[in-house]
Amino acid sequence: MSVSLDKPRGPAPKKPRDLRSAEEIKVEKKKGRMGLYLILPGMAYMALFFAAPVVVLLSMSLFVKPEGAEIGEFVPGWNWAAYGDMLGHYWPVLVRSFVFALIATIAALIIAFPMAYLVAVRLRGKPLLKGVLLVLLVAPFFSSFILRTQAWKQILADEGFIAQTLKAVAILPQDASLTATPFAVICGLTYNFLPFMMLPIYASLERLDVRLLEAAGDLYASPVRTFAKVTLPQAMPGVFAGTLLTFIPAAGDYVNAAILGNNRDTSMIGQVIDSRFFKVIDYPGAAALSVILMICILILVLIYIRRFGTKDLF
Amino acid sequence: MYKTKLGKWFIPVVGGLAFVYLLVPIAYIFVISFNDGGKSNLQWKSFTWNNWANPCGAPGACESLGSSLSVGAIATLIATVLGTAVAIGLVRYRFRFRATADLLIILPLATPEVVLGASLLAQFLNLGWDLGYWTVIIAHVMFCMSFVIVTVRARVSGLDGRLEEAAADLYAGPMQRFWKITFPMLLPGIVAAALLSFAMSFDDFIITNFNSGTFSTFPKFVYVSAARGIPAQANVIGSAMFILALLIVIITQVFAYRRRKALAAQ
């Protein structure tokens, strides 16, 4: 509202008494209620199908299996044992999930930054090329994430061109593989979440004022200094959002591990939750693991926001 | 424009390579879609048009594609309508529970898909609902709505409220103000949100896998058939969808670009 332009200069009134008439306050409240009607359907939906399910998940993690029950039969209870059991069994998987996600996030950041810079800064004034590249970023979604991951598996396969070439020039030992390794899983994670890293950085750099760079150059700042002092601070909100949007889904992902991994040293927590639900039919265990994953991520994200964050993240 | 000797080639080369990296699997999918490779389709054998001539040849492939398109369209529609209303309400009005509302929007974005999928499954089991088409739609609307709200909200906050005042000053009532000024100005944001929403829904596997029961979407079809070897028809569908998306967006972009140029030249 343009009212804020017209604030009086005089000293502010000492006590914050509301100066408006009762009718004005009523009108304001009515306006507020209009807003409430607008958000109500959407928020009710989120409450019913996001918030409530999380609560159900929490309670399910405490279910008990009665004596002589059939598979998949549980009754409500206060059994905390699932948490201990799951953590005891799967903490290495949990740690691995976070390590993989972290490496993939860093790799995606390194790859996505030049992409975003290229499109947002270098291609300014070339809207057509810029548009095409942006579309290329989102269009792969339509060819299906599973299909692309499967494609990587075949591209990196032992009998494939890349593995054969690497073996021929002895970069890769003859008996080694590219697939079914932690390396392949991390590559897949990096690849699949690249657009989520690139788009927010692009959005930040889009607003970068090129004249600032020129000014810095004029003042004899080296390119490295210019990057550190001008470009990076401008890109920070995007980098921040991008890292979160990459790390969080990567930590919970299991498709990459399932397709590109093996059974020994690549399994991720998502796979365990999936198999606890659908193969072992251990609902409390699966729910407990989900809750643990969610809590770990929330803690990590909160630390990250505290350390680097801005308030207006999304 | 600002350039240094290093930066001159470094950014375009590295950025370009990253785009190539992004497109490698697409190229692979496209090439292999012409392979006459039998059931497993793992090794290149010989070129054929057959897969493209008969994309529904593999049992279940086209049904799953149809399911994905239908789920995507319905989920996008619901998520866009509800999400746009929320975005406008959150930006334009002040009321209590705002913090709660913000949390309900942001948290799903900060929750891994397994957890979203698992908790919804828990809810459906708890309610005793049968898994299938509708539970998948419910799940997709939920995660799409957060994206719609975040995207449209940015657009609403960027909107100049004075434009609506100007419209009011020019005899437009509340409804006319919304449909003649606010809505057209928000439209690009809403369309972008809907496209993103559709893409996310179309490509979702994890949440779908938790909540679909025996109902199959295209990603689920690919994942399930991967055990026996993905039929070449899946590659045909994947390539075709990619090309279609690309063409639609590029054609609209070229049109918009031409129109801008024509207007500027006037």
Place this chain on the structure above:
Amino acid sequence: MTTITTHQAQPSAPIPGSGADLVLSGISKHFADFTAVEEMDLTIPSGTFIALLGPSGCGKTTTLRMIAGLEAPTAGTISIGGDDVTKLPSHKRPVNTVFQSYALFPHLSIIDNVAFGLKQKKVRDAMAQAKAGLEMVELAHLANRKPAQLSGGQQQRVALARALVNRPRVLLLDEPLGALDMKLRRQMQVELKKIQMEVGLTFIHVTHDQEEAMTMADVVAVMNQGRIEQMGNPRELYELPRTAFVANFLGKSNLMPGTVVADAGDSVVVDVAGQRMELPKSRAVKTEGQIVLGVRPEKMRIAEVHMQGFEHAGNQLLGTVLDASFTGVSTEYLVEVPGIGTVGTFTQNLGQDPAKPGDEVRMSWEPEYTFGLDREDDLSAGVDAS
């Protein structure tokens, strides 16, 4: 300040049917944490070009928004041509606004922007009238462009056409020239005034630029802290400010505290730091006790203290030149006067060079240029508010 001679006359006679008396009575606007407008009464005869002048935060924009219906008054009523419009929402008021930011609809072409109000009113030949409106501001050739493709000055004219085509009973202008550069601004001021004379509508022009207000308006209302401090035609306001705020905000003034020591019939004698000054009673807000004496810098003459032939002038001050800055047309002096402080004055460049820094000088002026204010006023009010 010599260019104010053009529109100093009384408000031009209303043209029948083309405007309407606007009456604000007892209007107040309170927001949760501050008061924007306090108990304002204002009657604007039909066909008047009035400027609401004041620093930012004085309530002038809020007043305008209340007239437009974009803000509801906390108390009081607004009527246009006798009809009470206080409760009428903005879209039902016969009032149009030219916004400071122009607020052109970016997704509509120029012609559609101009036709917007006409179409809302379901006017039959909306497009033809819009076209005529664009011709009036000489932009008909840009009808199919989008606002973003126009320069600031062109957008401003579109905004004006968009408001004017509706033939409102009152046209509101919210600092419409604020975003233009100086040259364009001057040009638009002349153009706006011309258009107002042609169409004969009531124009209410909000501005913080005193020169703009004085050049264009028939009547200027100086606002400060939610109230109208003084209202009148530009020359009257300038020559006879009634408050320290008006004296400082509208041009510059030398204000000196003093005490009335004698009554001399039509005037009073005031003691200012030991100097006796004459002040016509008709030019004083207060004629006894503690008052403030004021004089405009350009009304004073300055001469080296021993120079002959200047002693006769009525009011005098003696002081030492602190600073003399030559600006071409004139030389501006800052003179330290014992017991009063720094006094400013200037001389037109007639080829002479009356004084240098350090010189002892005498400043004199005719008593009829002196004005008297209330001692209660804050003497620095409005000094650098503009």
